[in-house]
Amino acid sequence: MKFMMDLFSAEGMATLSFLGVVGLTFIGALIAVGARNIFHNVLGLALALFGVAGLFVYLNSPFVAMMEILIYVGAICIAICFAIMLSEPLYLPKPPRKPIKLLGAGLASGLIFAMLGLLMKKTTWVAAPERSTDWSITTLGHFLLTKYALIFEVISLVLLVAMLGAIVTARDGRGET
Amino acid sequence: MIVALIGVIALVSVNALFLIWMERKVAAHIQLRPGPMEVGFHGALQTVADAIKLIGKELITPEEVDRPIYLLAPIVIFLPVLVLFLVIPFAPNLIIRDLNVGILLIFAFSSLTVLSILMAGWSSNNKYSVFGAIRSIAQNIAYEIPLLITAMSIILMVGSFKLSAIVAAQDKVWFVVIQPLAFLLYIICATAETNRAPFDIPEAESELVAGFHTEYSGMRFGLFFLAEYTNMFVVSAVATVLFLGGWRGWILPPVVWFLIKVYAIIFLIMWFRWTFPRLRFDQLISFAWKVLIPLAFVNLLVTALAIKLF
Numbered sequence: 025m026k027f028m029m030d031l032f033s034a035e036g037m038a039t040l041s042f043l044g045v046v047g048l049t050f051i052g053a054l055i056a057v058g059a060r061n062i063f064h065n066v067l068g069l070a071l072a073l074f075g076v077a078g079l080f081v082y083l084n085s086p087f088v089a090m091m092e093i094l095i096y097v098g099a100i101c102i103a104i105c106f107a108i109m110l111s112e113p114l115y116l117p118k119p120p121r122k123p124i125k126l127l128g129a130g131l132a133s134g135l136i137f138a139m140l141g142l143l144m145k146k147t148t149w150v151a152a153p154e155r156s157t158d159w160s161i162t163t164l165g166h167f168l169l170t171k172y173a174l175i176f177e178v179i180s181l182v183l184l185v186a187m188l189g190a191i192v193t194a195r196d197g198r199g200e201t
Numbered sequence: 202m203i204v205a206l207i208g209v210i211a212l213v214s215v216n217a218l219f220l221i222w223m224e225r226k227v228a229a230h231i232q233l234r235p236g237p238m239e240v241g242f243h244g245a246l247q248t249v250a251d252a253i254k255l256i257g258k259e260l261i262t263p264e265e266v267d268r269p270i271y272l273l274a275p276i277v278i279f280l281p282v283l284v285l286f287l288v289i290p291f292a293p294n295l296i297i298r299d300l301n302v303g304i305l306l307i308f309a310f311s312s313l314t315v316l317s318i319l320m321a322g323w324s325s326n327n328k329y330s331v332f333g334a335i336r337s338i339a340q341n342i343a344y345e346i347p348l349l350i351t352a353m354s355i356i357l358m359v360g361s362f363k364l365s366a367i368v369a370a371q372d373k374v375w376f377v378v379i380q381p382l383a384f385l386l387y388i389i390c391a392t393a394e395t396n397r398a399p400f401d402i403p404e405a406e407s408e409l410v411a412g413f414h415t416e417y418s419g420m421r422f423g424l425f426f427l428a429e430y431t432n433m434f435v436v437s438a439v440a441t442v443l444f445l446g447g448w449r450g451w452i453l454p455p456v457v458w459f460l461i462k463v464y465a466i467i468f469l470i471m472w473f474r475w476t477f478p479r480l481r482f483d484q485l486i487s488f489a490w491k492v493l494i495p496l497a498f499v500n501l502l503v504t505a506l507a508i509k510l511f
Contacts, residue, residue, distance in 0.1 A: 063323055067270065070316060087362075090305040098312025098345075102338055105319055161301075161362075 042082055049075030060118050063105075070101040087161050205297045209286040217430040221248045223464075224471055231475040258419035263326070266416065270324035275417065275424035278317035281310040282431045289438050290364050292448050292455040303364040304356065307439055308349060311394070314432065315341040321425070322413035333412025336482060340393060340400065343489035348390035350497035351383040354504040355443045368447030377444040382500050384444045386493060388469070391436040393489070395429065398474035400485060437466035 052075055055068025073096040080089035168176050222237070222245060229236025237244030262271065288303035290296040300306060315338055322334020356362060358379075359370045370376075377384045393400035414425045441447060441462040450458030480488070 061267075063267075063270075067316075067320065086300065086302045087305070090302045090309045093309040094305065094312060097316070098309060099342070102312075102315050102319070102342060105338055 038082075041078075045075050045078035045082060047075075048072075048078065066101055066104050069104070070097050073097050073101070087164075202297075209283060209297075212286070213283065213427065213431050216434050217427045218248045218252065220430040220433065220467065221251070221426070223467070227468065227471045228475055231472070252423065255423045256420050260419045260421060263416050265326045267324035267326065270320050271416075274317050274321035274324060275421040275428075277320060278314060278428045279424050279431075281313040281317075282428050282435065284310045285435045288364055289435070290368060290442065290447060291459050293365075295456055296365065299363060299365050302362050304352060304362050304367070304439070304443075307435065308345075308352070311432065311435065312341075312345060314428070318413050321417065325413070325416035327416050330413050330415050333415075337396065337413060339486060340396075340489075343486055344390045344393040344400075344493070347386055347489065347493040347497040348394060350494070350501050351386045351390070352439075352443060354380060354383050354497075354501045357501070357504055357508060364442050364447075367442055368449065371446040371449065375444060375446040375449075380444065380500070380504070382496065383504075384440075386497055386500065387440055387443065388466070389493065391440060392470055392473060393485075395432045395436055395470075397433070397470055399477040399479050401474075401479060433467055433470065434463065437463045437470070440466050 049072050052068050052070070052072030056065050056072055057068075059065050059068060073092060077089040077092040077097070080086070080092060225247070226236045226244070237247040240246045240250050262268070285307050287297050288300050288306050290299070318337045319334045322330040322332075322337070325331075355367065355376055358376070359367050361367065414422055417425060438459075441459060445462045445466075448455035448459040450461075453461075
């Protein structure tokens, strides 16, 4: 009975929704990595990113959450769907996964996970109510055009490179036209 | 919250029933025929009868479909549409949540429609469905950009994503007077985003059978229709908020004014269908990238300049 009461308190609901959102993210990520059908991968990725957007809502920054959905789920995942047209026909038997590739992927993601974990341990976290900086949309906008202008520009350069890469990949194999 | 949810579901169903009837009546009268007349007053209950028939039909799942995705697609297309009603201001106090990121929420969740269209088209394992889905993505990517940029020029003038603030900013003049080009661009893009004629190539009947929902039957097909008509309501409601002063009007209560404006825009979109022939696919895409997007950017720049100067 006590447990049920806790579940329906504000904190219980918050924890429940947090776990739900994290679960959604993990399930999505697993599908994105594990599924053998490229379309299922994309949908899994969309689910994971949706979960991340849920995390942002949980952290009380709806603006970032909406941008996450708009840009990542709405645009990036749909752009990835174009990759289906470049992929192998789905009715062909899928080539088996190479163990060396699996090992490489495991090592790389393990390394990133370890580094992020270390970083999280080293950072001194400040609870939200004690933070003095204002993180409204206005402040974010100002930061993007002043302090982080260079980073902002470099990210757009990455997009340009990605676009060029896409064109090169798509041109390949079309033959001389 | 639960009251709001029930209210929204009731509104969505009644709206879809009404719009299908309205669509048939508008189509009929434009073609100089009476349209449905038998069931109810001037056929008003025709769609109710059709809906009951649709619910009663067998749900056929073709053999070779990608089962989980095929079954999920009609649900995934319908759920985000319900979320959109969270922020629509029907009247000064008739709004479920007046979020700070209102208009962003609408654009973010309506972009999910494309993903579910793709899910439906791809999982059906039918080449016409895939064609419809792929066309739909290309079209939606192309038309979402000018849609967002035109909405941006309004947001720039108001300085807020909040829908109630956008309505409040139009107490003197409606934005359609100040931003006629933006309104025109918005209506064109909204028609394309909802896959309505002349931009209905994802389901072009004459080429693709029924496009992405060819393999769906019964109420699953019904859900796609429900989502389409609800989407139409939402884009018209957003147009009303952005350009036509939302619930502002004289004498009549605000919510009535809001609905009058929304249905007027829907009527306009239906009118398009029987006026313009369907575009060819390459024309459609090059129109978006070469005409609409540059125009939208010019509009945004001029707006920004005007705000700085005056």
